[in-house]
Amino acid sequence: MTNLIDAIDQRGLIRDSYVIEGIMPGECRSIFLDWALFEDHDMPQAERIKTLLAHYGPKNPDHPMTAVLHAALEDAAPPKRRGGRAGRVG
Template sequence: MKGDALDPKALIAEAYRIEGISLEECRAIFLDWALSLPESEEPRAALEALLARHGTPGHPMTQVLAEGRTPVLRRRRGGRAARRP
């Protein structure tokens, strides 16, 4: 299957066709999609477009795509706090 600029390998489209796909499988597919996205494509805009195109409520891939839009904020811990568990 041939994809387009948003989904070059058609991974996301294929994930929505798989019955009974698990959340973990969707996350693995998402990672492969993210690594194959062209550098010229803005990831957040691509995610929004893919959600608009495929976003089926209740599907695990919809959840993964929605989570992908949210930035992960991590605080740097320095000094003694960084060395303590």
């Protein structure tokens, strides 16, 4: 699993965020955005996030990066269809 984590987080941004003492949620969001925009990988991003959560989340359930990763998965969910006029007009 460590080799997969190293491949997903090649620059170690996510790994390092978990060892920075006193890191704040805003800093974690910034680190995550940097990771999401610049990490190049064949695996879909949602799968990479799930893998990172499976690796880091259980040992760090209250860490702000864990919360950021969970939020990223929620934001990545496909939009729900809205029917009727609201769906056509917006």
